[in-house]
Amino acid sequence: xxxxxxxxxxxxxxxxxxxxxxxxxxxxxxxxxxxxxxxxxxxxxxxxxxxxxxxxxxxxxxxxxxxxxxxxxxxxxxxxxxxxxxxxxxxxxxxxxxxxxxxxxx
Amino acid sequence: xxxxxxxxxxxxxxxxxxxxxxxxxxxxxxxxxxxxxxxxxxxxxxxxxxxxxxxxxxxxxxxxxxxxxxxxxxxxxxxxxxxxxxxxxxxxxxxxxxxxxxxxxxxxxxxxxxxxxxxxxxxxxxxxxxxxxxxxxxxxxxxxxxxxxxxxxxxxxxxxxxx
Numbered sequence: 001x002x003x004x005x006x007x008x009x010x011x012x013x014x015x016x017x018x019x020x021x022x023x024x025x026x027x028x029x030x031x032x033x034x035x036x037x038x039x040x041x042x043x044x045x046x047x048x049x050x051x052x053x054x055x056x057x058x059x060x061x062x063x064x065x066x067x068x069x070x071x072x073x074x075x076x077x078x079x080x081x082x083x084x085x086x087x088x089x090x091x092x093x094x095x096x097x098x099x100x101x102x103x104x105x106x
Numbered sequence: 107x108x109x110x111x112x113x114x115x116x117x118x119x120x121x122x123x124x125x126x127x128x129x130x131x132x133x134x135x136x137x138x139x140x141x142x143x144x145x146x147x148x149x150x151x152x153x154x155x156x157x158x159x160x161x162x163x164x165x166x167x168x169x170x171x172x173x174x175x176x177x178x179x180x181x182x183x184x185x186x187x188x189x190x191x192x193x194x195x196x197x198x199x200x201x202x203x204x205x206x207x208x209x210x211x212x213x214x215x216x217x218x219x220x221x222x223x224x225x226x227x228x229x230x231x232x233x234x235x236x237x238x239x240x241x242x243x244x245x246x247x248x249x250x251x252x253x254x255x256x257x258x259x260x261x262x263x264x265x266x267x268x269x
Contacts, residue, residue, distance in 0.1 A: 017223035030232070032209045053221070060217040066208045066232050068181040074228035078221050 006087050008101040012079035020051065020059075021074045024089045024097055030065035046071055046091035054083035063091075079105045145211045147238075150204055153211035154242065157202055163242050163250035168201075170241040170253040179233040179263035188225035188243045188251065192218075198225035200244040207237040208263075232263035 007021040024046070031043025043065060051059040058077045071089070087099045154163070171185040188198045197220045203213040216227050225243070233239075240254040 028232075030209070056221075058219065058221050061227075061229075062215045064210055064212040064214060066205060066210065066213040068230035068232050072228075072230050074226075075216070075218075076222055076224045076226060078223040080221070 004087065004089070004097050004099040006085075006099050006101050008085055008103055009079075010102070011104045011106065014079065014105055016079045017076050018079050018103075019074065019076050020085070021072070022049070022051070022087050022099075023070060023072045024099075025070050026089070026091070026095070028063075028065065028067055028069040028071060032065065044092045044095075046089050046095060048088075048090050049073060050088050051075070051077075052086040052088075053077060054081060055086075079103065081105055145206065145208055147206055150206045150211045150238075150240070153204055154240065157242060157244075158250055161248070161250055163252040165252055167251040168241050168243045168253040170239065170255050172239055172255050172257055174256070175258045175260070176233070177260050179235070179259040179261060181230045182233050182257065182259075183228070183230050184239070185226065185228040186241045186243075186253075187227075190225045190245065192220050192223055192225060194220045195246070197222075197246045198243050199246050201225070201227060202242045202244075203231070204240040204242070205231075205233065205237055206239075207235040208233065213239070233257060233259045234263050235259060 004024040009018050012018050026046050027044060028046065029041055029044040031040065033041045035041050045065050046063050049061045049063065050057055059075050061073055063071060082103060082105045085101045085103060089097045167189045169187045172182060176182050186201050186203065188201065190196065190198045192198065198218050201216045204211050205213055213231050214229065218225055236258045238254055238256050240252060242250055242252045244250055
């Protein structure tokens with residue numbers, strides 16, 4: 001089971017720009033490597049990462065095999081309301097991991 | 107050239123996979139040096155042209171930060187920031203990252219809105235060789251801005267076997 005790690009400030013002031021960091025464990029096998037038996041190791045990557053803030057998508061990234069293993073993303077958003085940030089990674093072999101974080105905006 | 111711009115495109119991938127097979131058959135040494143599985147500056151240009159669709163990407167406003175010399179191409183930290191007020195009327199909508207010599211010219215694309223507050227992203231990428239990395243931002247007015255950086259990689263990311 002893939003593990004995800006997200007870093008969101010617990011509290012923020014209304015209108016503040018907050019930094020979000022998200023990491024998920026995944027090999028990001030490029031599909032360009034050859035195994036010991038001479039056969040190409042099939043591609044197995046995360047293709048899409050999205051972040052929703054109370055259901056509204058605020059950030060989206062499309063990955064290629066050139067994104068390093070255990071993809072790390074750092075980005076920012078305006079703290080507009082208290083609620084939940086939902087992080088979703090999807091990719092090859094029906095990979096899907098969802099992680100959430102709560103934020104209090106005052 | 108839709109193939110170059112489409113990360114999961116079938117035809118070019120097929121070709122590359124076959125190229126790797128051929129090289130593997132001829133010995134692994136071929137894979138390390140030969141560029142059969144590498145994008146070329148032409149492919150980079152085609153991928154960028156596909157994104158721009160005839161528009162010009164002006165240098166400026168975008169800042170691509172990447173170490174000039176990296177020891178391990180498997181995980182290279184990279185930051186792209188764009189000067190923008192990030193308002194409803196004037197904000198960054200997309201940041202695209204390209205490279206010159208990985209098997210594919212695409213690295214990643216990120217999509218923003220005014221709610222981002224700041225147009226900045228950080229991630230980690232693989233670089234298969236010393237090469238140029240290009241970041242292009244699309245603004246809400248449709249204009250494109252770019253920055254690029256040359257990176258020297260001493261240990262390349264594994265396109266060949268490494269275990």
